[in-house]
Amino acid sequence: MYCPFCRNPDSRVVDSRLTDDGSAIRRRRLCPECGRRFTTLETTSLSVIKRSGVAEPFSRAKVINGVRKACQGRPVTEDDLAMLAQEVEESIRSSGAAEIDAHEVGLAILRPLKNLDVVAYLRFASVYQAFDSLEDFEAAIDRLRLESEATKNQGPSGTQRPLTAQ
Numbered sequence: 001m002y003c004p005f006c007r008n009p010d011s012r013v014v015d016s017r018l019t020d021d022g023s024a025i026r027r028r029r030l031c032p033e034c035g036r037r038f039t040t041l042e043t044t045s046l047s048v049i050k051r052s053g054v055a056e057p058f059s060r061a062k063v064i065n066g067v068r069k070a071c072q073g074r075p076v077t078e079d080d081l082a083m084l085a086q087e088v089e090e091s092i093r094s095s096g097a098a099e100i101d102a103h104e105v106g107l108a109i110l111r112p113l114k115n116l117d118v119v120a121y122l123r124f125a126s127v128y129q130a131f132d133s134l135e136d137f138e139a140a141i142d143r144l145r146l147e148s149e150a151t152k153n154q155g156p157s158g159t160q161r162p163l164t165a166q
């Protein structure tokens with residue numbers, strides 16, 4: 001690991017800790033040549049196996065590109081997309097797998113996208129799960145209705161903690 005300041009090829013680890021989500025190790029390093037400190041992040045490699053059988057490194061940018069079209073015209077910001085891609089990566093990494101099917105990446109996108117915007121979710125799911133009839137849309141919308149009613153029925157006096165509470 002080269003020092004980013006003076007390019008000295010040697011550095012000393014002064015602190016190592018797991019990131020909050022447990023997916024990476026953050027190392028604080030000290031350069032013995034110039035005395036400056038820098039941080040490195042160590043993650044396991046995560047490969048996505050495409051339908052063609054070709055493996056490529058997992059990329060948050062690709063996740064974002066995949067959902068961006070479904071979010072067109074919706075109140076979804078770039079920050080929302082970045083958060084979604086992070087959530088997708090964390091949920092995949094938490095499974096501990098070093099390789100994952102492209103199909104499973106799509107599945108991992110559906111859940112956070114549903115929380116973000118139901119219209120974008122329906123668009124993405126319709127392409128991704130190959131909806132080919134009105135019935136497919138109806139079934140998906142019925143599921144969304146049931147879920148939103150289940151949330152409403154918990155009511156303000158329910159045992160469910162309000163989302164804004166810390």
Ligand SMILES: [Zn+2]
Nearest residue numbers: 003006031034
């Ligand atoms: Zn240095």
